[in-house]
Amino acid sequence: MGVIPIKKQSFPIEVKSFIILLLYSIIGLIITMLLQYVFSLFHNPIVKWLYWRSDAIYILYLIVGLSYIFYYYWKKPWDCLKSVLSSLLFRIKSKPFGSVGVQIKSISILVLNKIFVDLIPPLQFSPQI
Numbered sequence: 001m002g003v004i005p006i007k008k009q010s011f012p013i014e015v016k017s018f019i020i021l022l023l024y025s026i027i028g029l030i031i032t033m034l035l036q037y038v039f040s041l042f043h044n045p046i047v048k049w050l051y052w053r054s055d056a057i058y059i060l061y062l063i064v065g066l067s068y069i070f071y072y073y074w075k076k077p078w079d080c081l082k083s084v085l086s087s088l089l090f091r092i093k094s095k096p097f098g099s100v101g102v103q104i105k106s107i108s109i110l111v112l113n114k115i116f117v118d119l120i121p122p123l124q125f126s127p128q129i
Contacts, residue, residue: 017073024065032058 010016032054039051050057089109 013073013076017069020069021066024069025062028058028061028065032061 035057036051036054039047039054042048
């Protein structure tokens with residue numbers, strides 16, 4: 001018999017996202033300071049304008065980057081929830097129930113359709129009693 005190797009425990013998603021957010025912010029700050037130094041060497045009006053607006057450029061960098069990072073990490077739980085709901089609805093649709101089960105089935109499908117319209121396509125269900 002072979003031994004199944006134990007997979008190393010990875011960081012929790014909160015720790016991973018916090019580290020990435022911190023690194024992204026620090027790297028952006030370092031790049032902004034380097035750009036300020038480089039911009040101060042030139043006397044072109046466009047470069048001077050960029051030099052005086054480097055804080056706004058850094059804020060724009062943070063808004064765009066952090067929005068993408070939050071989107072990436074928030075998308076995972078919603079995808080998992082979507083798959084759980086899809087399998088639940090498949091189970092509800094495929095399992096035959098009695099008359100009480102049909103009522104529970106129709107109520108649960110109506111509630112799930114009202115709540116999760118954005119996550120899963122609406123189902124067409126007509127209970128047969």
